[in-house]
Amino acid sequence: MSYMFTVSPDFSPDRLSGWYIFNTWMQRQMGVDIHLELYDDFCAQRVATYSNKIDLIYANPFDAAMLVREKGFLPMVKPEGLLDEAVIAVSAESSISTMDDLTAKLKVAMTEDPDVNMIGMMLLESADLNDDNIEKSIFDSYILVAKSLLRGNDDVGVFLAGSYDDLSNMVKKQLRILLTSEIGEIHHSFLIGPKFADRREEIQNLLIGMNENEKGQGVLESLGFKSWEKVDDEEMEFMIDLMDTLSV
Numbered sequence: 454m455s456y457m458f459t460v461s462p463d464f465s466p467d468r469l470s471g472w473y474i475f476n477t478w479m480q481r482q483m484g485v486d487i488h489l490e491l492y493d494d495f496c497a498q499r500v501a502t503y504s505n506k507i508d509l510i511y512a513n514p515f516d517a518a519m520l521v522r523e524k525g526f527l528p529m530v531k532p533e534g535l536l537d538e539a540v541i542a543v544s545a546e547s548s549i550s551t552m553d554d555l556t557a558k559l560k561v562a563m564t565e566d567p568d569v570n571m572i573g574m575m576l577l578e579s580a581d582l583n584d585d586n587i588e589k590s591i592f593d594s595y596i597l598v599a600k601s602l603l604r605g606n607d608d609v610g611v612f613l614a615g616s617y618d619d620l621s622n623m624v625k626k627q628l629r630i631l632l633t634s635e636i637g638e639i640h641h642s643f644l645i646g647p648k649f650a651d652r653r654e655e656i657q658n659l660l661i662g663m664n665e666n667e668k669g670q671g672v673l674e675s676l677g678f679k680s681w682e683k684v685d686d687e688e689m690e691f692m693i694d695l696m697d698t699l700s701v
Contacts, residue, residue, distance in 0.1 A: 454486070455485075455486040455487070456485060456486065456487045456488070456508040456509060456648070456649055457487075457488055457490055457501075457506055457508050457509070458476055458479075458488065458489050458490070458507075458508065458510070459489070459491060459492060459498060459501065459502075459507050459511075460489075460491060460510070460511045461495075461498070461511055461512055461513040461516065461641060462491070462493065462494055462495055462498060463513060463564065463616060464616075465615075465616055465619035465677075466594070467619060468619075468676055468677060470675065471672075471676040471677070472511075472676065473489060474675050475672050475675070475676060476489040478668075478669070478672045479656075482659055483652075483655075483656070487509065490507075493593065494565060494593060495516075495565045495566070495567070496565070498516075499516065499519075502516070502519075502524065503524075505646075507646060508645070508646040508648050508649045509643070509644070509656075510526070510643070510644050511641060511643050511644075512641060512642055512643075512644055513537070513566060513567070513568055513569075513641055514537055514642070514692060515568040515571070515696070516567075517641070517642045517689070517692075517693075518693040518696055518697075520644055520646075521689055521690075521693065522693065524646070524647075525646070525650075526645065527645050527686070528642050528643075528685070528686065528688070528689040529642070529645055529653060529656060529657040529660065529684060530642070530657060530660045530661060530683055531640045531641065531642050531643065531682055531684050532640070532641065532678040532679070532680075532681060532682075533678065533679045533680045533681065534679060535615060535640060535641070535678070536614075536636070536637060536638075536639060536640050537568055537572070537614075537615075537636075537639040537640055537641060538572070538613075538614040538633055538635065538636060538637075538639075539569050539570075539573040539575075539576060539611055539612065539613065539633070540611070540613075540614050540630055540632075540634075541573060541576050541577070541609055541610070541611060541612075541631045541632045541633075542599075542602065542609065542610050542612060542617065542628045542629060542630050542631060543609050543610070543629055543631060544602045544603055544605065544627065544628060544629070545626070545627050545629045546627075547608070547629070549608065549609065552576075552579060552631055552632055555577070555580040555582060555608075557581075557586040557587070558586065558587070558588065559577075559582060559586075559587045559588070559608050559609060560587070560588045560590065560607040561587050561588065561589050561607060561608065561609055561610070561611060562590045562597075562598040562602060562607035562609070562611070563590070563592070563598060563610065563611040564591065564592055564593065564594065564595060564598060564611075565591060565593075566613060568639060568696065569612070569613045570611060571696075571699060571700055572634045572636065572639075572699070573634075575634070575699065576632050576634055579632075590606070590607050595610075595612050595613065595616040595617065595620070596620070596624075598611070598612060599612075599620055599624050602628060603624070603627055603628075610628075615677075619677070636699075638692060638695055639692060639695065639696065640692070642684050642689065643681070643684075657683060660681040661681050661682070661683060663680065
């Protein structure tokens with residue numbers, strides 16, 4: 454039997470080969486056929502998950518919440534020390550120096566990453582900005598968000614902090630961070646679907662032990678991870694409840 458694996462589209466393009474390496478490693482360790490299917494955008498991926506095509510997913514917090522509560526997915530692990538925080542940034546040449554300089558009719562560049570946008574809008578609310586008094590530009594990747602700022606097409610950009618860090622040094626030198634969120638409880642998670650759930654503990658233990666040998670460490674490095682940490686049902690429910698609270 455073949456299983457389908459996918460990854461939240463918000464990963465850095467530099468990690469593309471890493472996910473294929475990781476998928477090959479999983480297949481060899483488990484002795485099963487796992488196909489990695491990567492989608493260009495969040496909408497296409499959600500169509501696949503709602504159609505019950507996905508068995509394993511490295512999911513952003515927003516989609517993880519939906520998959521756990523609506524599709525019966527179970528949490529397994531999360532990357533050690535990697536939290537989902539949002540960054541509000543501007544071009545280094547921008548006249549905007551602090552959040553206090555932000556005004557109505559602001560042009561905001563962002564992706565379709567739902568949890569990052571939710572946190573980003575919370576940060577913008579501190580400057581009395583909301584959906585009614587800003588102009589949004591939606592892009593397929595954080596690299597394109599950065600390019601829009603550098604070209605002067607948008608005033609500020611909303612980034613996933615980890616993706617901002619993954620931008621090239623040349624690009625980051627031309628940007629300036631105004632504010633970074635400090636929620637500290639929201640993270641991407643590796644989930645397993647109902648058809649594969651009988652192997653949850655096996656896969657969970659396999660992933661947690663990846664950093665214990667040289668080959669596993671190399672695979673983790675290709676993803677930009679140090680190790681995997683266990684996520685139990687209670688931790689996942691806490692994160693989902695927190696996101697519900699933040700989105701009100």
